[in-house]
Structures are given as C-alpha cells and as structure tokens.
Amino acid sequence: MNTAAASGAALLDQPGGWTHGVRYGLLGLPLAFAALPLYVLWPNHFAREHGVSLAALGAVLLGARLFDAFIDPLIGRWCDATFRRSVVGVLWLGALASAVLALGFVALFFPPAALGASAALLAWAVAGLLLTYTAYSVVSVAHQSWGAMLGGTEAQRARVVAWREALGLVGVVLAAVLPSLAGLGVAATVFALLLAVGCWAWSSALRPVPDAAARAEPLASVWAPLRQPAFARLLGVFLVNGIASAVPATLVLFFVQDQLQAPAAMEPAFLGTYFLCAAASMPVWLRVVAHMGLARAWRLGMGLSVLVFVWAAFLGPGDAWAFLGVCALSGLALGADLAVPGALLAGLVGDMGERGRGEGRYFGWWNFAAKLNLALAAGLALPLLGWWGYAPGQRDAQALTALTWAYCILPCVLKLVAAAALQHFIIHKEPRS
Template structure:
C-alpha cells in the first residue's frame, strides 16, 4: 500500500493492527489491575497509591506532546526511522512491565518509590510506541469508512490483548504474562514492519506542537473526548473494588466479568463500523455513549449477590465501549485530513490526544481513590455508607459525565455539522 488513500485490505489490517494487542495487554494491568494488586498483595494504602498513580500518570501525560513532536520528526525522515524507533520502545516496554509487577523491595515507602520509578519507565515506552503507531494509522488515509476500519483493526486487536491480559495472569501468573508480552511485542513489530506504509508530505519537517489547537474542529472533538474519557476512566479504576465489595462476587467471577465486557466490545466494533456509512461517525458514537449511560444506571441498582445481573451490565457496557475505541480516533484522522495536516502533523495531534487520555486516567485514579478513602471506603469494607460511596463513584458519576459528553457531542459536532 503506497498511497495515502489506497485500499486497506484484511492482510493490511492484521499487519498494522496487531501491535494493538500487546499495547492493550500492557494497558489493562497498568490501569485496572495495578491499583488492586498493590493494595491487596502488598498492603499499600489506597490514598498513597492514588497519589503515586496521579503523579506518574501526569508525568506521562505531559510527555506525550513532546513524544508527538519526536514522532513527526521521525516520519519526516522515513517510515523506516519510525519502525526502528518502535522496536526500541517495544524493548523498553517489555522490561518496564517486568520491573513494575516484580518489585525487588518491600515496605510501603520503598514500594511506592519503586512503583513511581517503574511506572514512569513503562509509561514513557508505552506512550512512545502508541503515538508512533496511531500516527502511522492516521497517515494511511481514506474516507470515513476506511478510517474507521483502520482504527477498528487496531482496537479490535487491542481488545484481544485485553482479553488475554484479563485471563493469563489468573491462569498462568504474572511471570508468564511478562514473558508473553515480550514475545507478542516482537511479533507485532515484525508484522508492522511488513505491513502498509504511509506516504508523508513531500519535504515535510513536522508541525509545531501548537498546530492542533489552531484548528477549531480539533478543539471541539477534544472537548467531547476528554469529558467522555473521564467518565470511562473512573469505573475502569474502580471496577474490581465494586465487584469484590459491593457485589461480593466470588473471585472466580472476575475474569468472567472482564472477559464478557471486552469480548462484547470486540464483537460490537465491526457492527458499529458497519453503521458508519449510514449514520456517520459522530452519530454512531453518540449511540454508544447513550448505551453506556443505560448500563451504568442499571449497575447502580445492584447489591450483594447480583452477579448475573452485573454480567448482563458488562455485556451492554462492553458493546458501548466499542464506539469509544473505534470511532473517536477515526474522527480525529478526519480532522487531520480536513485541516490539510496529513503527512506532517499526525504526531502532534496524537501526542495531545494521548495527553488527554492519560489526564483522564490520572484524574480518575488520583481523585477517585483518595475521595473514596475520605468517605470511609477501604478494600474489603462492608460498611453500608462506604459501599454507597463506592456505588456513587462507580455508577452515578460516570452517568452524569457521559450525559454531559453526549450533550457536547450533539451540540459541537452533530448539530454544527448539520447546520453547515
């Protein structure tokens, strides 16, 4: 594939999208399992852990615009330079994962310091690889349907990685998971190297890091993305606490909940992509947000023992997740192309895009966990008031934020597009 808008085949999809699998394999332990693991396995206090996660994620987030600039400069050389950069970042990512989940220290202070160091290392490698890969996909071009297919392959493979990451640590342990990550990263980088290559603009030297914010469509899209992202990041941080303490579900049910959630998203992605030619990217995304609101509203009514009802909630919420994964990135690729920044500024755009994603996760962990601690909640709590606070944080707050995101999406994207 040599042209920016050449046909994107199934073989191209596998070769480009496969790297999404190990990247997501890392993301699930980092953002969902890590807080629970450090709190329960090592007894690290939630409030202190929340502060470390906040600082580490903010450090990571503020590096992303700079990493985007680095990616643009590499693309301005040759795609081969980007691929070499990707191989190095992948090696650092595999090592960082092992450092994070196998700390050689004990004691709360030492563990918190080690977690901060290992998180910074892992986040840096993860972000560098992610931004380069996302920018590459945006440069492949095409119409709205093709852009959604490109993102869908990446995110669909990512969901396979999430499913693997939700099961492998439980079935084979963390050591096997770390080894599997190294193998998967090597295979995915090889596939990426043999896959479709983008065409950069002639003589491109990369855009200024401020370029994306000079584009009003980007500012509008980013506002919706941030608000919706915070709404999704809060329950992602709290889901295991909700399952273990509010539902009091058996430990054996946890992989079923996570697996059904991500499997549902994987199944839903091609359905949402198929709806894009008829309804458009923005309207399909709005439908997904409304479905997520309905799912979390239902979860707010659950209590101890309602495990099968929560399984149904996970399936509905997973279907909604499919839109969050496949459609915003395709909308962003369209914004880049419409602005005339294709082939020279994708790194700048995705640097800020990832900055927003990390900021969402940082705020979710750094604010939700300490606030829950202030409300009296601790892991294993059975106090009714503490569990009510957990329900408010896990279910009600995301509904409020997603309603606001849906309103913004309609007013800033759908209504404006119709008016124009």
C-alpha cells in the same frame, strides 16, 4: 487528501483486506497487554513482594504518571519529525522503543534481589517506570499516527482503528488471565514475543505517505493543536466521555463486592464478558458508522451506555447474573468508544490540512487526555464516595446509595454532557463523506 494514503486505507475494504488490518493492528495486542500489568498489577505486586510503603509507592506512581502524561505531546512532535525523514525510520524507532519497553517490563517486575526494600529499590522503580512509560508512549503515538495517515473515508478510518482496538482488547483479556494462570515470568516472556511479532507485522503493513513538502516545526509547535478550535472541542468531548468510562472502571470491584455481594469467582467473568463483547461489537459499529457517520455512531454508543447504567442502579444483592448482562451491554457500548474517536481525530487532522505532517502532535495530546482521564476519574470518584459516606466493606443503606450514585449515576450524567457537546459542537458541523 493524500491520494496514496487514501487508496491504502481503501485496501482494507477489499476482499482479503483483513490481512492488511491484522498487519497494522497486531501491535495493538501487546501494547494493550502491557497496560494492564503496568497500571493495575504492578503497584499491588511491588508493595506485597518488596514491602514498600503505600505512601512511598503512591508518591512514585504520581510523579511517574504525571511525567508520562506530559511528555506525550513532545513525543508526538518527535514522531512527526521522524515521519518527515523516513517511514522506515518510524519502524526502527518503534522496534527500538519496543525492545526498551520489554526490558523495562522485566526490570519492574523482577528487580535485583540485592536491592532489598531500600531506597535503592525505590530509585530502581522510578527509573524503570520512567523508562517503560516513555517507551510505551513512543510506540503508541507512532503506531496511532501511522494509522491516521492512511486517511480514507469515515468508514475506512473506523476500520483502521477498529482493527487496532479489537486486537488490543484481545491483549487485555490475555493479560487479565495469563499472570494468574502461568505466573509473571511466563507473562513477561509472552509479552516480549508478542511485541516482536507485532513489530514484524507492522513492518509489512500498508505504508502511509507523509507530506514531502512538510518542514521542520519549532518546539513551540507542540501547542499548535490546542489552538485549533475544532480539535479543542473534540478533545473536550473525548475527555468528558473518557472520565465517564473511567469512573465505573475505577469503582467496579467495589460495586461487585459490596452492592451485589457477588462471589469472588465471578469477578473474572464480569471483566471478561465486558471486554469480549466490546471486541465482538466492532463489526457492528463499523456498519453503524457506514450508515450514519462517525459522530452520530459515537453518540448512539453513549446513549446505549447511559441506558445500561441506569438499569444497573436498580441492582442489589443476588443480582450477579443480571449484572453480567450489564457487562455485556456496556461492552457493546464500549466498542463505539474504541472505534470512533480515533477515526474522528484522523479525519479532523485531514480536514485541517495536517495529514502526513502533524498526526504525532495531535495524537500526543490525545494520549495525554486519555491518561488524564484515569487520574481525574480516581480523583473525582474516590473522594466523592468518601464524602458521601462510603468506605470499602460498608454495606449500610447510606454507604450503598453513595456507591450506586458514584458507580451508576455520575457516569450517566457525564455521558449525557459529552453527548450534548458532541451534538452541539461536532454533529451539526460534521461534513458527510
């Protein structure tokens, strides 16, 4: 293990170590802030404000998101090369990509009025999406790789990831409320300021020590992580578990509106409770990791999630307050999904002798899988719902049964598959720190 990097991670456990966590993790806040508007709000805004057809918009989004997912491994290789040259160079790369991200964000939400609803507007959208998605991926992969290079014990790696993800959850909550309360112009300004502050804090964070003996890798090395059986197994668990989490995220509003028939005013409370409980659970999961290890803690979180969603299957009209409890408990389970997998990957990279030389390639494929989760969740859950007889607004028994199976039972099955794979492929082979 890289001794300098490991000692850096250990500083997070010392008195006052929270300052190191904030300096590294703060950039996670604006990155998470950007994700919600870019992936959720922008399509609806663009269609409504500019009269773009849903068919055209769908084609644009499909192409841009496929491009976004498939470039991540290449971006990871680029980040590895930058780390080999200079850690300071990584900071400059992150700052430049952050500036491009902020400009792309503004360009997407505020296109020139002269473009109207013409083909030029769609071309503007395509260019803006490709630029913004690429910049977002560069910053994300570089930032994640930096944290992984710090190394340390299981508990220390989990602490590094937890700071990044907990601050990211704050960004998600802020992005959920700020555009509706203050408008998109204010949200864009706040986002740019948060990016600047996040980059400044990152520049004073604990610095990893890349492997000085690492050599430049050929382009074909981008595929090397997939040839590592241990990584392929972990990536498979991450993918199945991620789909299990993304399916209810895709269907939650359908469930709230048609199965629970809850007041629209409660919808922000459901989402806010979910994310706030996830953030609040981070210290708890860090203690669990210290007690039982990363993989076992993750499996415990999967089990909690299954228990919660089995309970949700019995809810119906008028059970909005009970569903608030589901949101709180599933938020607690989400904390494990956020704090553990990235720390497991960081440890795996070290175990394979790649610390300080290959983090970017591994996190490139990791982000590819995370984005694929969202696409597969929509591609799996929505067609199944239609096949089972549900359409938005339908409240007959058959339609609601289909919705309940897709929202509650399908994720439980997938979580159990992921937990079994984790038990079989990882926990039995897991070295204890």
